[in-house]
Structure formats: structure tokens, C-alpha cells
Amino acid sequence: MFAAGQREMQQMDQFTIDKIGLPGIVLMENAGARVVEEILASTPCEHPKVLVLAGGGNNGGDGFVIARRLYDSGLEPLLCLLVNPERLKGDARLQFEVYQNRGLPIFFLQENTKAAFQKELARADIIVDAILGTGVSGPVRPPFDLVISLVNEHKGKKLVIAVDIPSGVSSDTGKVVGKAIEADKTVTFVFPKKGFFLQDGPRYVGEWKVVDISVPPSLVTDLGLDLPTVITEKLGQEAVPVRPQQGHKGTFGHVLVVGGSRHFVGAPIFAAKSALNSGAGLVTLAVPETIYPMAAAQNPESLFLPLPEVDGHFAEAGLNELLPRLHQFDSIAVGPGMGRFPHGEDWLKTFMSSLTTQSVVIDADALYLLCDELELVRRYKGNIIFTPHPGEMARLLNCTVREVEADRLGIAKSFAIENSLFLLLKGHRSVIATPNGAVYINPFGHDALGKGGSGDVLTGLIASFLAQGAVPVNALIAASYLHARAGEEKAKALSHYGVTPFDIMDGVREQLNLIG
Numbered sequence: 001m002f003a004a005g006q007r008e009m010q011q012m013d014q015f016t017i018d019k020i021g022l023p024g025i026v027l028m029e030n031a032g033a034r035v036v037e038e039i040l041a042s043t044p045c046e047h048p049k050v051l052v053l054a055g056g057g058n059n060g061g062d063g064f065v066i067a068r069r070l071y072d073s074g075l076e077p078l079l080c081l082l083v084n085p086e087r088l089k090g091d092a093r094l095q096f097e098v099y100q101n102r103g104l105p106i107f108f109l110q111e112n113t114k115a116a117f118q119k120e121l122a123r124a125d126i127i128v129d130a131i132l133g134t135g136v137s138g139p140v141r142p143p144f145d146l147v148i149s150l151v152n153e154h155k156g157k158k159l160v161i162a163v164d165i166p167s168g169v170s171s172d173t174g175k176v177v178g179k180a181i182e183a184d185k186t187v188t189f190v191f192p193k194k195g196f197f198l199q200d201g202p203r204y205v206g207e208w209k210v211v212d213i214s215v216p217p218s219l220v221t222d223l224g225l226d227l228p229t230v231i232t233e234k235l236g237q238e239a240v241p242v243r244p245q246q247g248h249k250g251t252f253g254h255v256l257v258v259g260g261s262r263h264f265v266g267a268p269i270f271a272a273k274s275a276l277n278s279g280a281g282l283v284t285l286a287v288p289e290t291i292y293p294m295a296a297a298q299n300p301e302s303l304f305l306p307l308p309e310v311d312g313h314f315a316e317a318g319l320n321e322l323l324p325r326l327h328q329f330d331s332i333a334v335g336p337g338m339g340r341f342p343h344g345e346d347w348l349k350t351f352m353s354s355l356t357t358q359s360v361v362i363d364a365d366a367l368y369l370l371c372d373e374l375e376l377v378r379r380y381k382g383n384i385i386f387t388p389h390p391g392e393m394a395r396l397l398n399c400t401v402r403e404v405e406a407d408r409l410g411i412a413k414s415f416a417i418e419n420s421l422f423l424l425l426k427g428h429r430s431v432i433a434t435p436n437g438a439v440y441i442n443p444f445g446h447d448a449l450g451k452g453g454s455g456d457v458l459t460g461l462i463a464s465f466l467a468q469g470a471v472p473v474n475a476l477i478a479a480s481y482l483h484a485r486a487g488e489e490k491a492k493a494l495s496h497y498g499v500t501p502f503d504i505m506d507g508v509r510e511q512l513n514l515i516g
């Protein structure tokens with residue numbers, strides 16, 4: 001499944017109408033019919049009062065179909081037209097005339113009907129938002145802004161269903177510049193919109209469902225559209241490396257985790273445990289020697305490489321022990337808990353220069369220490385995976401977090417291409433980008449994952465799947481998907497507040513158990 005923006009939706013709709021020959025009015029009829037099915041399937045009571053709010057574009061046109069079809073389903077909805085009917089054009093005008101020809105009731109919102117409108121709003125059980133769709137531009141103008149505020153006042157008390165996208169949310173960027181509908185559910189056509197996953201979008205879209213309106217999804221390929229893929233349960237599960245039953249620990253790969261410092265003891269332990277819990281055959285943990293006893297006590301399943309240290313951080317002398325062994329490992333994760341230290345850049349530079357072709361996950365402070373060494377990264381013969389959160393991404397690009405958040409898809413894609421690496425840009429709705437420009441959005445996960453150590457678990461998962469033979473993009477998809485789903489499921493039992501890194505690891509095992 002892909003995520004689309006305004007222009008791509010227009011291209012696909014237009015191709016279906018002009019080249020395939022299905023009239024726009026048929027698409028609109030399909031769209032309305034599908035939304036009605038979803039309304040009837042999610043109704044909170046037996047004879048709900050439905051208020052359909054329609055704007056002046058094609059999203060409003062869908063609203064006319066919805067109101068008419070709700071009547072035919074035995075309900076008594078009220079259609080509320082928010083614009084002067086003279087302004088209606090094209091298919092929306094046609095559908096409005098059909099509605100009128102049926103003699104069905106219409107409430108016209110005008111200056112002198114605002115009080116009556118508020119009463120209708122208060123009476124409704126379900127509010128259908130067909131005010132603005134993908135055609136919105138700029139802040140929502142009067143009277144829509146007022147209507148949207150009034151609808152949002154009923155948040156939690158009425159079921160608000162948005163048609164295609166909550167009115168006021170940009171389908172390209174998720175940005176809300178003025179007012180926008182806070183939907184409980186969004187019934188969207190053909191593909192989810194990019195804006196569901198970006199910036200303000202996730203706060204407004206609620207639960208979303210894609211419905212078919214006879215615009216073929218295969219048009220993405222036919223029209224050569226460059227769209228991000230939305231990770232589904234199927235894609236996430238299929239990306240997990242298959243495990244041969246006759247396999248032994250050698251089959252499942254050897255992960256090296258390099259990290260830890262006096263102040264950050266847990267991070268490398270979480271990464272190593274996570275790698276083992278998700279199927280790696282062997283895990284070696286290279287840590288500064290003072291934290292070795294604790295790491296070993298916490299994690300007896302791992303092998304250890306205690307290394308010399310200075311002031312609680314890796315010392316240069318340790319490289320002599322570490323570097324000759326690097327060829328033994330199938331994947332390497334470097335950075336968790338490593339901290340920042342005066343000779344850190346040089347330490348990591350020497351480390352990186354000694355690698356040949358192993359897949360390397362660069363996380364946490366290793367990202368910080370490598371900021372000025374991207375040339376080294378670009379030249380590397382093996383696969384490199386960066387896993388920055390928005391703050392780390394901003395530092396890598398020498399820009400602000402706000403700038404990163406304003407264009408997560410574009411920034412992830414260009415950074416991955418320019419530096420020939422795989423990127424997992426963390427945050428709500430993680431984005432994965434590959435060196436050849438493919439982009440994936442993870443629609444799963446929520447605040448339960450927002451806790452120190454959660455990222456280390458993710459890093460361990462990525463390294464684990466790489467060691468088990470997954471190609472980097474699959475390792476990232478599988479790890480990101482399982483991590484997010486584990487957080488969601490664990491939060492149901494333990495609350496959004498209570499999920500710890502160990503719970504996430506446990507949840508990942510439960511998710512792995514669901515794979516057939």
C-alpha cells in the first residue's frame with residue numbers, strides 16, 4: 001500500500017476518468033457508497049442521527065451521495081450545505097441536483113441559521129465531515145473555520161467520520177495551518193494520504209480505513225508515480241528472515257554490539273538482549289571494562305569483549321583488541337550508550353576504516369561522532385544503516401529539528417541517496433529510506449515506545465535480522481514494524497505509561513510468534 005498526496009490523487013482520478021473512461025460521477029457515487037458502509041458498520045446506536053456537513057468542492061459532492069444513500073439505508077440524516085449552492089460545479093453540482101430531485105431535506109448554513117445549526121450539531125450522534133478534501137489550500141476560511149471549531153467542541157461525545165481526509169489537514173504535508181476536524185475515523189479513497197503520517201496529521205486523522213472507488217491502485221506503476229510505501233502487517237511480517245528449522249547458531253549469525261560507557265550501562269545491554277531475543281545465533285558485547293561485570297551479570301547469554309577505557313569511555317588502546325576480530329561478525333551495531341568523549345571521533349573513524357563489508361548499524365552517539373565523517377560512510381563497501389531521531393538527524397544536516405519534522409519524507413530520502421546508506425528516521429511514524437530512493441512509512445507505534453532504551457532495543461533488532469541474512473531494507477522494515485506493534489500490544493496490558501525496554505523485547509517475541 002502506498003501513501004499519496006494531492007497531485008498524485010488528482011493524476012490517478014483524472015487518468016481513470018479520461019483514459020479508462022469511468023466518469024467522475026461514478027467514482028463519486030462509489031466513494032459515497034463506501035463511506036455509508038463504514039458509517040453503518042461503526043454506528044454507536046441503533047438509529048443514529050447523522051449530520052452530513054458538505055463543502056463546495058468534490059469532497060462536498062461525496063457528502064451529497066452519503067446523505068442520499070443514508071436515507072436509502074433507512075436513516076434520516078440531515079444534509080447541511082455550508083456554501084451557496086450557486087457555487088457548486090461539475091460532479092458535485094450534479095450530485096446536488098440528484099439529491100434535490102429526490103426531494104430530500106437540506107439545511108443551508110447562513111448568518112441567520114447559525115443558532116439552529118448548533119442545535120442540529122448537538123442533536124447528532126454521528127457527524128460526517130465532507131467539508132474539504134485533498135483540495136484544501138491555506139488556512140480554512142470562514143464559515144468553515146467556525147463550523148470546524150463547533151464540531152471539535154463535541155470531541156469524544158459524538159462519532160466524527162471524515163471523508164477522505166479531515167478537513168483542514170494538508171494531504172501532502174499533514175500540516176494544519178488554521179483549523180481542522182479532529183476525526184475519530186477517516187474513510188479514505190484509494191490510498192491513505194501522506195498527511196496522515198506527517199506533522200499534525202496523526203492528531204486529526206483518528207483510525208483510518210482505505211476503501212476502493214474503482215480507481216485502480218496499479219495506476220501508481222502505470223503512471224510512474226514515486227510514492228512512499230506504507231508498512232502493513234503483511235509487509236512487516238514477510239520482512240522477518242525465514243528461520244530454517246535445521247539451522248544452528250552459526251546459521252543465525254553473529255552480532256557485535258559496541259557501546260556503553262560509565263554513565264550509560266543499560267543501552268548496549270538492551271541492544272544485545274534484543275538481538276538474542278529476536279533470533280541472532282550469537283551476540284558479542286564490546287564494552288568499556290568497568291561496566292563489563294554488570295553487563296555480564298545482566299546478560300549471561302552473550303559473549304564479551306571488555307575493552308580498555310579512559311574516564312569511563314573506550315580508550316584508543318582497545319582498538320588493538322577489537323579491530324583484528326571484526327571479520328568474525330555478520331553484523332555490527334555501534335553507538336548505544338557510547339557517549340561523547342574527546343578522542344571519540346578518532347576512535348570511531350579508526351573503527352569504521354577497519355571494517356570491510358559487514359553491515360553496520362550506526363546509532364546514538366556514534367551518529368554524533370560521525371557527523372563530520374560522512375565521506376567515510378559514502379566510501380564504505382558494505383551496507384551502512386543510520387538510525388537517527390529527529391535531533392540527531394538535525395545535527396547530521398546542520399539544521400533545526402523543526403526543519404527535519406517539516407519534511408521527514410524528503411529529508412530521509414535525499415540523505416539516504418546522497419550518502420549511499422539506509423536510514424531509519426525515528427519519531428512518531430518512523431520513515432525508512434534506501435540508497436536507491438525507496439521510502440517506507442511505519443504507521444504503527446505510539447507514545448508507549450517513548451522511553452530511554454527503546455531505541456537500543458530497535459538497534460538490536462536491526463542488527464539481529466541483518467545477521468540472520470535479511471537484506472537491509474527488510475531488516476529495517478521488520479525491526480521497525482515488530483518494535484512498534486510490540487509497544488502497542490504491551491501498552492494494552494501495562495498502560496501507555498508503563499512499557500519498558502524489556503517489555504518491548506518481550507512484546508517483539510509475542511509478535512514473532514504470530515508469524516505463520
Ligand SMILES: NC(=O)C1=CN([C@@H]2O[C@H](COP(=O)(O)OP(=O)(O)OC[C@H]3O[C@@H](n4cnc5c(N)ncnc54)[C@H](O)[C@@H]3O)[C@@H](O)[C@H]2O)[C@@H](O)CC1
Nearest residue numbers: 013024028057058059132133134135136137139140141164
Ligand atoms: N473525481 C475526483 O477527483 C474525485 C474526487 N473525490 C473527492 O474530491 C475531493 C477533492 O475534491 P476537490 O479537488 O474539489 O477539492 P475539495 O473538495 O477538497 O475542496 C475544494 C474546494 O474547497 C475550497 N477551498 C480550498 N481551500 C480552502 C480553504 N482553506 N478554506 C475554505 N475553502 C477552501 C475551494 O475553493 C474549492 O471550492 C477528494 O478529497 C475526494 O473527497 C471523490 O469524489 C472521488 C472522485
Ligand SMILES: [K+]
Nearest residue numbers: 129132165167
Ligand atoms: K473531509
